[in-house]
Amino acid sequence: MTVSSSPANLLTSVAFLNRFREATHAAYEAQQDSRVLWRLAELDRALGNLPVAAAEYQQYAVLHPEEKKAQVLGALMAGTAAGLVEDADGVIPFVLVKDLAPEIILKEIRRTLERKREQFAVAKIGHRELERVDLDTRAAVFFRGDEELHGMTQGLLRETIRAQGVLERLGLESISETREEVEAIAYASGGKYAVHRDNAPKVDNGRVLTVVWFIHDEPKGFSGGDLLLHDEPPAGQGFTRIVPVRNSAVFFPSNCLHEVTPVESTVSDVLCSRMVLNGWFLKP
Numbered sequence: 001m002t003v004s005s006s007p008a009n010l011l012t013s014v015a016f017l018n019r020f021r022e023a024t025h026a027a028y029e030a031q032q033d034s035r036v037l038w039r040l041a042e043l044d045r046a047l048g049n050l051p052v053a054a055a056e057y058q059q060y061a062v063l064h065p066e067e068k069k070a071q072v073l074g075a076l077m078a079g080t081a082a083g084l085v086e087d088a089d090g091v092i093p094f095v096l097v098k099d100l101a102p103e104i105i106l107k108e109i110r111r112t113l114e115r116k117r118e119q120f121a122v123a124k125i126g127h128r129e130l131e132r133v134d135l136d137t138r139a140a141v142f143f144r145g146d147e148e149l150h151g152m153t154q155g156l157l158r159e160t161i162r163a164q165g166v167l168e169r170l171g172l173e174s175i176s177e178t179r180e181e182v183e184a185i186a187y188a189s190g191g192k193y194a195v196h197r198d199n200a201p202k203v204d205n206g207r208v209l210t211v212v213w214f215i216h217d218e219p220k221g222f223s224g225g226d227l228l229l230h231d232e233p234p235a236g237q238g239f240t241r242i243v244p245v246r247n248s249a250v251f252f253p254s255n256c257l258h259e260v261t262p263v264e265s266t267v268s269d270v271l272c273s274r275m276v277l278n279g280w281f282l283k284p
């Protein structure tokens with residue numbers, strides 16, 4: 001894992017973005033200017049209003065059929081993009097899956113993690129000998145998956161990757177059929193993970209495909225903790241916000257920039273706050 005500096009002027013606050021969106025929406029109503037429509041779509045993507053953003057990009061694509069990026073983003077936000085990732089111009093492709101596991105299995109996973117509560121440790125950053133705790137960058141506790149957790153998750157995740165055509169939709173070639181990593185990560189109040197990549201060309205750890213599977217309780221005992229997928233610089237400073245929804249999962253290429261925004265939690269037990277299963281599928 002490498003931590004890179006945050007892209008400049010990154011405004012990720014939901015309150016700020018909402019105000020900006022309101023003003024932009026009013027401007028669009030008044031002028032019907034397609035450049036304003038584009039900005040509106042970008043704001044809805046940054047706010048995590050993905051179906052709304054999809055409709056706006058699609059509307060823009062009708063007005064500007066020559067701009068491939070609008071079509072691709074419309075499809076990507078709507079969850080229908082296929083074979084078009086090279087036209088995304090820096091926007092990170094992702095596949096969002098709802099209701100990944102039957103509820104009974106999710107409950108079983110949570111019970112299993114509860115039993116392993118004592119094995120959660122403070123999460124680190126950095127690779128191998130450079131591994132260290134740095135709470136300004138990453139504040140979370142994690143459980144490194146054992147055979148039991150692998151057994152409960154591997155089949156479901158691999159079946160989802162196959163059934164949803166995840167590799168094709170992300171423009172990835174192939175993954176090892178046997179090897180993957182899986183961890184459970186929990187974030188108390190103040191928990192976060194600054195902008196980073198799960199794999200970078202310089203220190204290749206073999207990770208190709210990342211999955212973040214949200215396994216917190218509903219109703220949510222926390223706010224924040226959104227997963228932001230940052231556009232690859234220099235194309236833009238935009239990002240796609242994925243708001244945690246229990247039992248949904250997001251797949252994305254491991255070399256992409258992403259972060260977890262600060263969590264505000266109302267529950268004192270960290271395992272009842274924002275919890276995810278984080279998986280990495282390795283190259284063959």
Ligand SMILES: O=C(O)CCC(=O)C(=O)O
Binds near residue numbers: 212227258259278
């Ligand atoms: O908790 C998440 O949503 C993602 C965590 C993450 O990015 C990581 O552990 O590499």
Ligand SMILES: [Fe+2]
Binds near residue numbers: 196197258
């Ligand atoms: Fe990550």
